[in-house]
Amino acid sequence: MIDAISFQNGTLRYLDQRFLPLKENYVATKSHIEAIEAIKTLAVRGAPLIGVAAGYTVILGINAFQGSKEEFPAYFEQLITDVEASRPTAVNLFFATARLMEVYNANYAEDSLESLVAKMLAAAVKIHDDEIDNCDRMARFGVDQIRKDLASTLKKRKLTVLTHCNTGTLATGGSGTALGVIKLAWQEGLIEKVITAESRPLLQGLRLTAWELEQENIPFYSISDSSSAFLMQKGMIDFGIVGADRIAANGDTANKIGTYAHAVSADRHGIPFYIAAPVSTIDITIDNGTQIPIEERNADELRTIFGTQVATPTTPVINYAFDVTPSELLRGIITDKKAVIGNYVEELRKIV
Structure with a gap:
């Protein structure tokens, strides 16, 4: 553990x-x-x-x-x-x-x-x-929703899921948010393998999610962040699920930079894309994602990898830590109280 x-x-x-x-x-x-x-x-x-x-x-x-x-x-x-x-x-x-x-x-x-x-x-x-309790409930709601949304695929085969950044025990102290859903889905025989995006610039997907999946003996592949669209085009991903750092009242979601690109690609290819986060992540004082403060971090996080310089110290850098995924790109938001599928403005306010 x-x-x-x-x-x-x-x-x-x-x-x-x-x-x-x-x-x-x-x-x-x-x-x-x-x-x-x-x-x-x-x-x-x-x-x-x-x-x-x-x-x-x-x-x-x-x-x-x-x-x-x-x-x-x-x-x-x-x-x-x-x-x-x-x-x-x-x-x-x-x-x-x-x-x-x-x-x-x-x-x-x-x-x-x-x-x-x-x-x-x-x-x-x-x-x-x-x-810890929130993670357990969230996993149950998430797996039940996946069974509904992907029932036709599950009749034929197990699923391949895309995730981004790290949302497991290392991010929660419990089983995890998105990764907690994945772990339970694996235990119940729904998932064949996980695709974990590297999550530049600090590689939380490659370093942390991959490590957690190894601890759980769950089959996975790591990919570069920009590979997910091609894998979706090739039919290699059935659904995506990621965590969140803040969810606005309308369901717009801030998560690790790169999430928005995955969601756009999933929408283009008709692939369900979910957010999994506890109710404490929902900020109903913010109407939409444009009002979420987005942290911009030190440029050296991008110019170096584990202390090794990969660009000149004078290379200009834009290093936002998060991006915002509009709610219309989401299939649903999995919380510790329920799976919210659409009508986010009304439903999210009910559960906060």
């Missing part, structure tokens, strides 16, 4: 994903500053896991506080600001900080600091536990 993240006795322990698959490097820290840096540098990544890590990071920051109760509000406000600044696109992070803020606002006036911290820790642990 992959142990992506854990929290015990005031220590956050996580698997540093920057070194996978060549090295399994576990890090233990009591420092919220180190934990924030882990989120920024993608040592911890994946929208749901970022939310889990954010909750525990706030607890680390609170544990470091040494002032009086009267000084705590200003410290706590700055701590939340620092954690939220670590990754701007993944709404799960803000979901986690909002949960802890709720506990703070409800209990600060009457509780001692010790009691307040205990309640906030319980809230952070519940975020983690809920994420």
